Each structure stands twice: as structure tokens, then as C-alpha cells.
Amino acid sequence: MNDLETRAAEFVRxxxxxxxxxxxxxxIIRSFDEEVTWIGTGEGELCxxxxxxxxxxxxxxxxxxxxFSIVGEDYRARQLSDDLFLTFGTIRAREESGGQDRVVADLNTRFSGVCRLRDGNFSVLHLHHSAPDRYQREGEFFAKSLTEQSNALLKKKIAEKTAELERLNDERRADETRYRFALEATSDLVFEYNASNGLVTANSALYLGGKDPAGFLPDDDFPHVYPEDRDRLRESLSSERVxxxxxxxxxxxxxxxxxxxGEGHYTWVRITLVPIRGSDGKYRRLIGSIKDIDRDKRREQEFKDQSRRDPLTGLYNRRYTEVMVNRFLEKSGPAASGALFIIDIDDFKAVNDHLGHLLGDAVLxxxxxRITQxxxxxxxxxxxxxDEFVVFLKGADDEEVIGEKAGAVLNAFRSTLAGHNAGHAISGSIGIAxxxxxxxxxxALFEKADSALYSAKKLGKDxxxxxxxGGDPFLPPGTRRGEEPDVGRKSFTEHIAEYIFQILYDSDxxxxxxxxxxxxxxxxxxVSRAYIFENTEDGLACNNTFEWCNEGVSPQIDNLQRVPYSLIGDYAANFNEDGVFYCxxxxxxxxxxxxxxxxxxxxxxxxQCALKNDGVFSGYVxxxxxxxQRFWTQEEIDTLTFISKILSTFLIKWRTQEKLAESFRVTRAVLDHQNLWTYVIGGDHRLLxxxxxxxxxxxxxxxxxxCYxxxxxxxxPCPQCPMREMDxxxxxxxTMELHNTQLSVWTSATASRMTWVDGxxxxxxxxxxxxxxKEPDRS
Structure with missing residues (x-):
């Protein structure tokens, strides 16, 4: 598995x-994606x-x-696309909740799922787990087992249906008694409604809101119902709908x-209506129940809040903040307005270093x-x-008012003192879009606000x-500004590999x-100009393939195509043993x-820094x-050399893939026009x-x-197979002569080895x- 696949497997573990x-x-809930689906082992475990x-x-x-205690496990992952990963494996677990005298068997389960990678973090998009059938006999496969189960189930259903028909008349006569018993025995509000005259009878267990049960029936005005729920309830339970x-x-x-x-507070309930039909199949009465589900609803909301909130501060987390802002903007449509703040604590690393992470968490x-207030x-x-926060002010459009609000945030930062003697001052910087x-x-707003935050840091913070x-058109989506050392973020030189790899891997x-x-x-x-030259196939010339120019600098890329090395001598000799040409x-x-x-x-x-392919000079950055004139420092030379090596690796790999892809396209075109039945098989017999x-x-x-x-x-796999014989x-x-009874043809089939596009x-x-x-009579 590659690094991302390993991370996906560890995440699922x-x-x-x-x-x-x-x-x-x-x-578990925090690890779930907003669009998660889940199929469990039980019949009702479908989410x-x-x-x-x-x-x-x-x-x-x-x-x-x-x-449980996990006593055996195997996790694997396979990357499906840039952001989706298939995960699968097996788990053997032992229940630990029984007493000492209880015999507990190991439980085996298999799982598969799909994980989504977003902003560097994985979430569970789909999960399916099942338990293997311990009673399946050797050599018995699913189809046969299913047929046997189906036959047994059919016999059982016939017997049940026969018994059901025998009981039907008795059950009808007992309906009235059972429902009357339910009216008196249940703790829910249960009522009966006669469709012909509207007569209602009910148990006395619960009268929510002091209302008679008739107030809960179709076409009522529902004055006791929460205003936002009335239209939905009326639509769901109108007489016509029922x-x-x-x-x-x-x-x-x-x-x-x-x-x-009864105390005048709103509480969640669930109303259920069940028809009682006459002999003509038409419903004559309704049996209804109203159940108090307030505790369940509040617990459900608590779980949702936990998946949407930052555990340290209780604020919305990164993912749900984005969801909430986009939801507001989409709902508001073209008339949407607002201001997005990115708020950053200045030099927060120093707070953690001097005061420790526990006090650092207290500061956060x-x-x-203070921000929330x-x-x-x-x-x-x-x-x-x-140390970063986002605030979106809904409907804000007055820059003066928005600026005053930002000033209030900065003043709140300045009045925040940390440390044992409250002697460590805090400040913050804010970018606004x-x-x-x-x-x-x-x-879009986040990128602009981040650019503004970068400017605030540059101007001295606080x-x-x-x-x-004045955005930078060369920064690709997802690349944050302010990642230079003079703005208190990660050192550009220290973490250059992270930035370069992120851009290369994230870009399509x-x-x-x-x-x-x-x-x-x-x-x-x-610098004035940054560029890449790549050698031609014969190595006798080079092409300027990439170029960036600073403001006021003329581009040269169009003038520097197929430049012969013969005009400038042995160009590779200008580079030292570290691959650097400095002038x-x-x-x-x-x-x-x-x-x-x-x-x-x-x-x-x-x-200039050399590009090398297996040690051979192939161009330069x-x-x-x-x-x-400019004098380059050793740190600058080392950093640019490192960047060149990264670019060299990716460019050479990319060029190689381009050549393989082109070769494959040519080969496929040739094979498609051959008068032969031709196909390619992988080692697992699957058609490629x-x-x-x-x-x-x-x-x-x-x-x-x-293929088989x-x-x-x-x-x-076929007993007679040229590929298996070749192996x-x-x-x-x-080469073998084969008779295909399914297609009614004789073929002379030749298997040979070749290297596929992926190597x-x-x-x-x-x-x-x-x-x-073979069969001349057929012709």
C-alpha cells in the first residue's frame, strides 16, 4: 500500500x-462523513x-x-481516486462484559467501506460489515446455500400462512378487545377516531398541552404545536392525505x-395513525398514539452537536463551519451579503512554549x-x-461597522492575559473578505480573507x-498565504517539501x-524569472517548458525552443558535483x-540546478x-537545489507516464484494427x-x-489455458487449439507476456x- 492507503487503513483501524x-x-460520529451510509450485521442495521x-x-x-477486546485484525486499503479509498479486512473480537464463569466465544466479522480524504483528514463515507456463515459446509457455495434456505423458508411461510388464515376470523373478533386493552394499558396517549362521525375515545394517560385528543386530528389548527412545525404537520396529516x-x-x-x-414547555412527540379496515377494505376507524420522544430527540441532537463541534472550545469545527456558511449563502441567493473573518492568535507557538499546552488550551x-460574546x-x-478562528457575520455590508467589530475583537485579544501571574500579553490579526x-x-471568501490576513501579518500583526x-493568480486552490517565516507560521525553508508535495499531489x-x-x-x-528547461529526446538541444516572470520582466519561453547545446558549449560541464550552476x-x-x-x-x-534522470543530465531549473547583480546565500542555494530535485522526480515520472500512455494508445489502435480476437489479462484473470x-x-x-x-x-479458471501453461x-x-462450446468456435490461441501501462x-x-x-462441413 502507498502512504495514503496506509493512512486510510490506520484511520479505519x-x-x-x-x-x-x-x-x-x-x-465514531466525528469520524463519519456528513453523507455516511452504514450496513451492519443485523436486519435493522441500515443507516x-x-x-x-x-x-x-x-x-x-x-x-x-x-x-470487546480485539484479538485479531487485518486492515487493508486501496486508493480509488484522489479523495476516495476502498478499505476492507477482518476482525476477531472477544466480549469482555460477561462474568468469570461465562464461556465467551470469539466473534468474527468482515468489513468493507469507502473513506473520503478532505483537507488532509479521512472520514467514513460508507461502511458494511458482516459475519461469515459458520455452518456453511466445505464445497458449498452461496447460490446452493441460498436455494436450500429459500426452499426451507418457502415451506415455513406456507405453514405460517395456513395457520394465519385459520386464525384470521378469531383475530378479527378479538380486535376490539385488544385495542380497548391497549387504550388502558399504554403509558402513551392512545385515541380512537371514527371516520364517519369523528367520535373520539382516549385513555387518560396523557393530555399534552391540556388539549382534548380531537385537537390532534386532521384539519385542526394545531395552536398547541410549535409554530415552525404546524405547516409540516398539517400537510402530513390532513384529512385528504390520510x-x-x-x-x-x-x-x-x-x-x-x-x-x-402541561407546564407550558415545548416537548418533542411522535404521532402515529393506524387504520382499522372494514370487510370492504376501506378504513372505518383510526387508532392513534402520541408518544413522548423528547429525551430521544435531545440525545440525538447532542450526538449531532458533538460531531459538529470542536471538543476544546465548543465552537463549530472546520467542516461544519463551511457547511453552515454555504448553507446560508445558498438559501439567501443573489441577495446574500456578509463578512468572513479569519482570526489568528499572533505568535501562539510562543504561548505554548513558555506556558505549556494546558495553559495554551485555557487561552484558546x-x-x-470572548469572540463568541x-x-x-x-x-x-x-x-x-x-490558533485560528472563523466568524461569518450574516447580512453585514457596511465596512465601517464591520471594521468596528474587528477592532472590538482585537481589543478583546489585548485584554487577554495568560500565565501564572497573568503577565503574558496576547494579540491577534484578522483578515476580512x-x-x-x-x-x-x-x-472563495476564505481564500480572500486568508490573503488579507497575510497582509495584516506583514504589516506588523495586531x-x-x-x-x-490584489490576490496572487499563481497560488493554486488550497495553498494558504502567510506560510513564510516572517509571519509567524511554518518556516518556508524548513517545510518546503510539505508545500511542494501538497501542490503536486493535490493538483490534477x-x-x-x-x-x-x-x-x-x-x-x-x-527573482526576476523562474523557469525549467528540458532536454530533447536526443539530448542535443533543450526546450524552455515552464516559465514564470515577475512584474515588468519580459517572458522568453517562446524564444527558447529547441536551443542547440552546440551554440553554448558543453552545458552540463557548467554544473558542479552538487548539480548547481551559479553565476x-x-x-x-x-x-x-x-x-x-x-x-x-x-x-x-x-x-541553475540540474535535472537528472538516473544520474544523466536532462535539463535544469x-x-x-x-x-x-545578486549574491545567493548558501541557504538559498540549498533550498532551490532541493526544490529542483523534487521537480525533477515528478517531471521525469510525468514524462515517462506520458510516453507510456501514448505508446498504449498506439498499441490499442493497432490491436483494434487487427483481424484477430485480442485481449489482455491480468494475473488475477481479469480482463484489462x-x-x-x-x-x-x-x-x-x-x-x-x-476471462473464464x-x-x-x-x-x-479453465483447466486448458495457454496463460497457465506459460506460467x-x-x-x-x-499456443493451444481450443474449442469454445459456448461460442461454437475453434481458435488457435497464443498467450505471450507484455508490460502493461502501470508496469x-x-x-x-x-x-x-x-x-x-476443424469443422469443414460448417463452411
Missing amino acids: GVWHDYLEARDYSG LSLGDAVRMLGAESQEWSGH RQAFDDGETALSAEYRTLD RDVSE LFRSTDIVGRIGG LCPRDGGDYR RCQFYDG DINKAVNAILAIVGRHFD DDISRLTVKGLHDALAVQNIHSML GFDECSA YINRKTLELVPGAKVGAC EAFWGNRA RTGAGSC QSVCLMSCVDITAY
């Missing part, structure tokens, strides 16, 4: 340990949303308080709403409380990182800054990624052709200074490629299917139709 051993329901999962876990936590639903065969209707209790809690309850306040001026969604429209377009990296590095080191004054160059080539570009000083002629013979064949199933109708003998190819060894199968020779 943590989820299972939270569920089975720690029984940490809050942790199609986060709310379903919260309800099921809440019920489980109340009904069973035990836990009549139509029951006439269409529905067996029950239910709705949840808030209603006044104090700051979060300054804003309306309708505004959105979240913590998005260690306005909607709709700076963007219409969270991501201040706020509105976004001024290598061209944009490389250009973005050149722009970031060029601006950071304040602080080009007038000192002794090779005239090289000097002239640089002078015409107005270059005064330059630094360069940085020019066109305004004056099927040419056009083969698809004409077997239209149902698909890439990913097993698609072409031969078998459930296992057995170790030969480079193998794996696969089998190329070429088949010639020899039916006319």
Missing part, C-alpha cells in the same frame, strides 16, 4: 477500536444518513454497556413535532468565549485550526485588514502545479555563445535576476483490454470481468478463428 474496545460513540447513524448508536449505547394514503394501502402514518406540555477557550447568536463562529464583492461561497483585490494538472510552484518560489526569493555576474562568463544567449535576455545574475473484433463476437464482455466467465461461462513452463509464449506483467492473448479447418 482507529474507528473499529473506538467502536469495539473504547465504545467511544462521540469519536442512510448521519442522523440514522446517530440514532442507531444512541439506541445501542442505552441498551448495551459492554465492550384518506389517500390509507386507500393506497399504506399501513401507518406518522409525524414528529413539538407541542406544549478564553479567546473563543462579541457576535450575534445568528452569526457563525468556528475554530478551524490550532466581503460577500458578494470578494466571493459567493465559503472557499491589526485587521480587508481584502484589497501537472502544468498548473509546476507553474504554481515556480510562482511561489520566485516570489519568495524575489553572480554573467560578464565573467568565458564562453561567448553562452554569454550572448544570457545577455540578450537582460540577465545579470543567475542560479533556473532563477534569473534581471535588475542587478478487449479489442473491437472480440467485442463483436462477445458483446457482453467487459473490462474487469474474469466472460468467454467460457466458467466459474473457475507453469516459464516459456515466453504458449505490471500481463498476458496478451491473440486468437485466430480455425473453425473452418
